[in-house]
Amino acid sequence: xxxxxxYYIVDAEALPEIFxxxxxxxxxxxxxxxxxxxxxxxxxGISRSAFYKYKDAVRPFQDMLHGRIVTFQMMLKDQTGIxxxxxxxIADSGANVLTINQGIPVNGCAVVTASMETxxxxxxxxxxxxxxxxxxxxxxxxxxxx
Numbered sequence: 001x002x003x004x005x006x007y008y009i010v011d012a013e014a015l016p017e018i019f020x021x022x023x024x025x026x027x028x029x030x031x032x033x034x035x036x037x038x039x040x041x042x043x044x045g046i047s048r049s050a051f052y053k054y055k056d057a058v059r060p061f062q063d064m065l066h067g068r069i070v071t072f073q074m075m076l077k078d079q080t081g082i083x084x085x086x087x088x089x090i091a092d093s094g095a096n097v098l099t100i101n102q103g104i105p106v107n108g109c110a111v112v113t114a115s116m117e118t119x120x121x122x123x124x125x126x127x128x129x130x131x132x133x134x135x136x137x138x139x140x141x142x143x144x145x146x
């Protein structure tokens with residue numbers, strides 16, 4: 001019978017360097033910055049055997065208390081470039097879009113729902129909402145959840 005694993009939250013600086021490098025190698029692979037395990041371990045300076053030994057045992061902890069996920073619903077005119085302008089506003093604000101869903105335009109308007117992680121937001125959420133609402137072609141933007 002297998003023993004249930006024990007988990008700990010540990011500051012990355014307290015971990016042996018090999019664990020941090022394994023996490024970095026996984027990130028390189030996951031983001032496509034490295035196409036293969038060989039390339040990722042070469043970049044991080046670890047062996048393949050160390051990578052395979054620890055790859056399933058160590059991973060970063062995403063502390064959702066520091067960040068916030070917010071969902072916006074927007075009504076946009078069906079015109080080229082409006083959604084792109086809104087997404088650029090969001091990116092420039094420091095928020096990170098997690099999901100986006102656009103309905104098929106009806107009567108010249110489309111409903112867009114976007115969820116974003118806002119821990120990197122440079123200004124207030126209210127200011128971002130006002131900037132989106134002030135964008136030409138945005139008929140309405142509001143916070144649905146968050």
